[in-house]
Amino acid sequence: MSEPDDETLLAAYAAGDMAAAAPLARRHLPRVLAVAQRMLGDAAEAEDVSQEALMRLWRIAPDWEAGRAKVSTWLYRVTANLCTDRLRARRHTEPLNAANDPAAPEPGVSERMQDAQRRTALEDALARLPERQRLAVILRHMEELPNPEIAVAxxxxxxxxxxxxxxxxATLGRILAGRKEALGYVDE
Known part of the structure; x- marks a missing residue:
């Protein structure tokens, strides 16, 4: 038997069924966390943003208007806004730190090093994009959302x-163009 849809779960939560929160969190937290991680480049900060986005969802649950927006789209928008706020605050207090690379899978040492260099190069390049371009690229090409959903978010x-x-x-291409060979990309 499949789980109820997002709107049904949110309505149940708003009506006092605290157990309805768990399936919603399981369904959306991984992608919200991934977007925050890519936007912020910091795992701990991304977790904070993801938790705050879900807390805001729980707070607005009683006022949720079914059919007005998708829960996932609403969460992406809140996550993006929270990330933007944090990035703006960073600009005023400290420079961007290097992104923490996620744990590498089991390939050999040289493959892991090259993968890490590629991830770091991409995250560094993403960090140089204007926030709206960065978010659009992340949602479209990393989260693979359709353009209409990104537009709403x-x-x-x-x-x-x-x-x-x-x-x-195009900007990512220009930023990374001179590093193709160093990152192990060879035209065949």
Whole structure:
């Protein structure tokens, strides 16, 4: 038997069924956490943002208007806003730190080193993009969301998402162009 949809679970939570929160968190927390991690480049900070996004969902549950927005889209938007707030605060207090690389799988040492260099290069390049371009690229190409859902999450038109994504990819290409060989990418 499949779990109820997001709106049913949220309505149940709002009506006092605390157990309805767990399936919603299991369903959405991994992707919300991934978006926050990519936006912020810091695992601990991404966890804080993800928890805050879910807390905000629980707080608005009684006022949720079914059919107005998807829970996932709402969570992406809240997560993006929380990340943007933190990034702005960082600019005023400290420089961006190098991203923490997630644990590597079991390949050999040289493969792990090259993968780590590639991840670091991509995260460094992403960090250099303007926030809206970064978010559009992450949601489209890393989270693989469709443009209409990204548009709702970002509060922009689908055309704006397409433009932000295209400009972000072009800028990433320019940033990484001189590092192709060093990162092990060879034209065949």
């Amino acid at each position: 970002m509060g922009v038109s689908v055309e704006a998402v397409e433009s932000l994504t295209a400009r972000g990819k």
